[in-house]
Amino acid sequence: xxxxxxxxxxxxSSFAAIGRATYLLFGALFGGKPNFKKxxxxxIKQIHVVGVQSLVLILVxxxxxxxxxxxxxxxxxxxxxxEDSLGPMVSLALLRELGPVVTALLFAGRxxxxxxAEIGLMKATEQLTSLEMMAVDxxxxxxxxxxxxxxxxxxxxxxxxSSVGILGGHIVGVEWLGVDQGSFWSIxxxxxxxxxxxxxxxxxxxxxxxVVTWIALFRGYDAxxxxxxISQATTQTVVQASLxxxxxxxxxxxxxxxx
Amino acid sequence: xxxxxxxxxxxxxxALGIAALIFLALNVASAGVTGSGQTYNLYxxxxxxxxxxVRSAVKVGGVVIGRVEEITLDPVDYAPIAKLAIxxxxxxxPDTSSLSILTSGLLGEQYLGLEPGFIDETVExxxxxxxxxxxxxxxxxxxxxxxFLFSQGNHD
Amino acid sequence: MSESELRLxxxxxxxxxxxxxxxxxxxxxxxxxxxRGDRLIYDNMSMIFPKGKVTAIMGPSGIGKTTLLRLIxxxxxxxxxxxxxxxxxxxxxxRSELYKVRETMSMLFQxxxxxxxxxxxxxxxxxxxxHTKLPEDIIRTMVLMKLEAVGLRGAHSLMPNELSGxxxxxxxxxxxxxxxxxLIMYDEPFVGQDPIxxxxxxxxxxxxxxxxxxxxxxxxxxxxxVMSIADYxxxxxxxxxIGHGTKEQLLASESPLVQQFLRGESDxxxxxxxxxxxxxxxxxxx
Ligand SMILES: Nc1ncnc2c1ncn2[C@@H]1O[C@H](COP(=O)(O)OP(=O)(O)O)[C@@H](O)[C@H]1O
Ligand SMILES: [Mg+2]
Numbered sequence: 182x183x184x185x186x187x188x189x190x191x192x193x194s195s196f197a198a199i200g201r202a203t204y205l206l207f208g209a210l211f212g213g214k215p216n217f218k219k220x221x222x223x224x225i226k227q228i229h230v231v232g233v234q235s236l237v238l239i240l241v242x243x244x245x246x247x248x249x250x251x252x253x254x255x256x257x258x259x260x261x262x263x264e265d266s267l268g269p270m271v272s273l274a275l276l277r278e279l280g281p282v283v284t285a286l287l288f289a290g291r292x293x294x295x296x297x298a299e300i301g302l303m304k305a306t307e308q309l310t311s312l313e314m315m316a317v318d319x320x321x322x323x324x325x326x327x328x329x330x331x332x333x334x335x336x337x338x339x340x341x342x343s344s345v346g347i348l349g350g351h352i353v354g355v356e357w358l359g360v361d362q363g364s365f366w367s368i369x370x371x372x373x374x375x376x377x378x379x380x381x382x383x384x385x386x387x388x389x390x391x392v393v394t395w396i397a398l399f400r401g402y403d404a405x406x407x408x409x410x411i412s413q414a415t416t417q418t419v420v421q422a423s424l425x426x427x428x429x430x431x432x433x434x435x436x437x438x439x440x
Numbered sequence: 441x442x443x444x445x446x447x448x449x450x451x452x453x454x455a456l457g458i459a460a461l462i463f464l465a466l467n468v469a470s471a472g473v474t475g476s477g478q479t480y481n482l483y484x485x486x487x488x489x490x491x492x493x494v495r496s497a498v499k500v501g502g503v504v505i506g507r508v509e510e511i512t513l514d515p516v517d518y519a520p521i522a523k524l525a526i527x528x529x530x531x532x533x534p535d536t537s538s539l540s541i542l543t544s545g546l547l548g549e550q551y552l553g554l555e556p557g558f559i560d561e562t563v564e565x566x567x568x569x570x571x572x573x574x575x576x577x578x579x580x581x582x583x584x585x586x587x588f589l590f591s592q593g594n595h596d
Numbered sequence: 597m598s599e600s601e602l603r604l605x606x607x608x609x610x611x612x613x614x615x616x617x618x619x620x621x622x623x624x625x626x627x628x629x630x631x632r633g634d635r636l637i638y639d640n641m642s643m644i645f646p647k648g649k650v651t652a653i654m655g656p657s658g659i660g661k662t663t664l665l666r667l668i669x670x671x672x673x674x675x676x677x678x679x680x681x682x683x684x685x686x687x688x689x690x691r692s693e694l695y696k697v698r699e700t701m702s703m704l705f706q707x708x709x710x711x712x713x714x715x716x717x718x719x720x721x722x723x724x725x726x727h728t729k730l731p732e733d734i735i736r737t738m739v740l741m742k743l744e745a746v747g748l749r750g751a752h753s754l755m756p757n758e759l760s761g762x763x764x765x766x767x768x769x770x771x772x773x774x775x776x777x778x779l780i781m782y783d784e785p786f787v788g789q790d791p792i793x794x795x796x797x798x799x800x801x802x803x804x805x806x807x808x809x810x811x812x813x814x815x816x817x818x819x820x821x822v823m824s825i826a827d828y829x830x831x832x833x834x835x836x837x838i839g840h841g842t843k844e845q846l847l848a849s850e851s852p853l854v855q856q857f858l859r860g861e862s863d864x865x866x867x868x869x870x871x872x873x874x875x876x877x878x879x880x881x882x
Contacts (some may be wrong), residue, residue, distance in 0.1 A: 361443030
């Protein structure tokens with residue numbers, strides 16, 4: 182009966198964690214009056230940390246993934262004489278799936294883990310408590326700007342990822358492998374729909390941004406304030422955020438492109 | 441001050457993101473056809489829709505003017521009915537127009553080719569909910585090969 | 597009330613001054629009971645921290661001194677009892693009322709808790725910028741004056757990781773007095789300090805208390821330092837106050853617990869563990 186007891190305990194404690202995470206999110210988003218004049222510089226700073234500083238990673242990864250897609254796609258399509266479809270293949274794969282998903286995974290590893298470690302360390306060094314004692318709400322002062330910065334940055338990064346990936350596909354497909362430039366772009370334009378493909382990809386990315394940033398912030402805020410606790414929390418952020426992204430991606434794909 | 445530097449970098453970052461979105465909208469997607477703008481619905485009945493799917497393109501002379509929005513079966517004669525969403529800018533098709541299911545390349549995507557019909561006093565213009573009578577169903581493989589050979593010379 | 601408390605209260609009645617202090621409390625704990633999980637930390641404890649005085653809380657580590665400060669700051673809630681700060685019952689306040697009361701108090705954390713991503717200057721300016729709309733040049737003057745008071749004006753542009761432990765604690769002290777609070781709580785301010793920094797901190801706490809006319813609560817187990825600055829002292833052990841009074845009263849106390857603590861055997865095994873089960877039984881329990 183031990184395992185049953187453990188299962189029950191585990192279930193209860195994960196419900197408790199979800200409860201605390203919800204409390205954290207509500208406190209950050211709705212606690213107290215927003216003060217845009219003070220919040221704006223904080224937001225800018227955090228977009229710099231989570232967004233601008235992830236830019237190079239995202240651009241380089243996007244370029245390589247686009248190039249690999251074109252290379253792999255070409256070897257398959259050429260057998261059917263359908264290499265003209267390389268454009269839509271690369272662009273649809275990036276816009277619908279790889280752009281949002283890979284960006285979210287990279288973001289979880291690059292920015293999410295950093296957010297967790299930062300907030301966990303602020304907790305361990307009593308900076309959060311100290312804020313509370315100064316009558317400054319850490320949820321508003323620390324968590325909220327980071328949350329919004331993540332939600333704003335990740336979709337932008339995903340858009341850039343897809344764009345650079347398509348350019349990478351162009352470099353490999355058109356410049357190296359000799360696919361006709363005109364058909365690469367025109368067939369791509371005929372197959373890609375702004376609402377269905379691009380906007381749906383952006384919506385996916387916003388959902389991922391929300392979830393990844395939320396998990397990262399919660400794991401940091403909820404970390405056991407020791408070095409071991411913070412290292413565990415950081416790992417949990419990457420693992421849980423990645424699983425959440427992949428799981429949600431399936432659900433969203435089924436909803437958006439399922440019929 | 442350092443915050444000035446952050447502002448510039450973040451401004452650059454956001455501008456780059458918006459530029460990428462514009463690039464996607466203008467160069468990657470067919471600029472502004474369907475979904476984004478106003479559309480109206482037309483209906484067409486086929487014997488066999490082959491590989492036609494929801495979201496397949498509707499083209500006139502190779503130009504995308506709309507998409508298949510829904511495919512259902514007629515409850516009486518069990519013939520498939522396609523509901524099309526056509527860009528409102530193209531609202532002047534007579535009811536003599538014909539619709540055929542075509543394929544782009546061998547094994548390519550199937551799409552609907554709309555052939556605008558003649559216009560005289562007796563002919564009505566297709567409006568919201570209009571029905572296209574003249575339809576050609578999906579091609580069988582032998583015909584498809586013929587079409588492939590034909591399409592070697594001119595891309596759609 | 598315990599035996600020793602009764603005795604001390606009667607002693608207080610003889611000496612006029614301290615009993616007057618106790619009539620004007622800044623912070624008052626009334627029958628506070630607090631537990632962490634199943635573990636009882638405080639059992640029906642009452643304390644008075646007089647206005648404008650330095651009150652010390654002494655006790656072995658792990659007894660819940662930091663916890664006590666957090667209870668006063670409203671970060672933890674007692675199971676029962678009242679915690680009055682300037683007459684406001686902290687556990688019953690709404691969030692915004694609590695934040696209002698917190699603006700009148702500040703706490704110096706064991707670790708200093710400076711914000712690591714800002715300079716010393718910005719750390720001290722932080723509460724001012726958060727709670728006032730003062731122009732930057734006035735903030736600058738205020739910050740430099742606070743830093744001058746703790747002797748760190750020259751270090752204003754350093755980052756916290758460039759400070760020594762003693763300097764960090766003084767910088768944190770400058771930050772906690774930035775908005776001229778009415779109450780400062782010091783959590784173990786002397787731990788891990790070299791004798792010189794210790795002397796500097798002792799003098800600072802004393803001076804700040806007099807010049808700003810604020811109430812101070814000092815948590816510590818450094819008997820000598822506490823004796824040199826505290827107007828009033830509480831000794832806490834075993835979930836309750838085991839002795840309190842002025843320095844003289846405590847030194848004259850007959851309680852063996854108090855005497856043992858004052859002699860510096862702060863974690864002396866026998867008296868503080870007297871109600872535990874025999875160690876053999878404890879060890880064999882697993
Ligand atoms: N976050 C916590 N969760 C559970 N127990 C705690 C926590 N913090 C402290 N405690 C327990 O409460 C007791 C009092 O802690 P603390 O107030 O830090 O003691 P002190 O400051 O006197 O050394 C300790 O025995 C400690 O084990
Ligand atoms: Mg402590």
